[in-house]
Amino acid sequence: MIRQAAVLGLLLIAGLNVTPPLVAEADKGCDSTRQVLQKKIASARLQGDTAELEGLHQAQKNVDAYCRGAQLQKERLANVEQAREAVEQREMALRGAIAQDDPQMIAKDQAKLAEAREEQAQSEDQARHAQ
Numbered sequence: 001m002i003r004q005a006a007v008l009g010l011l012l013i014a015g016l017n018v019t020p021p022l023v024a025e026a027d028k029g030c031d032s033t034r035q036v037l038q039k040k041i042a043s044a045r046l047q048g049d050t051a052e053l054e055g056l057h058q059a060q061k062n063v064d065a066y067c068r069g070a071q072l073q074k075e076r077l078a079n080v081e082q083a084r085e086a087v088e089q090r091e092m093a094l095r096g097a098i099a100q101d102d103p104q105m106i107a108k109d110q111a112k113l114a115e116a117r118e119e120q121a122q123s124e125d126q127a128r129h130a131q
Contacts, residue, residue, distance in 0.1 A: 044056055076123070079123045090116045093112070
């Protein structure tokens with residue numbers, strides 16, 4: 001048990017965010033990793049293993065931090081996709097205005113397209129800088 005706690009401590013110092021038994025399980029997603037951690041925390045509590053418990057709590061904090069970051073990045077990428085779709089819609093509207101040869105509609109659609117492109121650039125910038 002002391003050896004396991006020492007290994008856990010080294011893994012945490014090295015910046016790994018899961019305990020050794022959780023490495024394979026981490027790929028299953030944040031929820032399953034959290035569930036496994038909760039079970040291990042309960043077991044360590046029952047055994048009175050404070051060193052293991054401390055390491056598991058740190059691992060839990062690391063998993064929570066990682067999962068929050070992953071969720072935010074997923075949301076940012078969804079925003080980028082929505083912005084790209086908006087640009088495509090504005091481009092189609094502009095092509096329609098050009099086909100109708102309507103100067104007022106062309107000017108209006110050009111302005112909307114420029115705004116959509118700016119929003120797309122901002123979304124892409126946020127996603128890029130968050131990585």
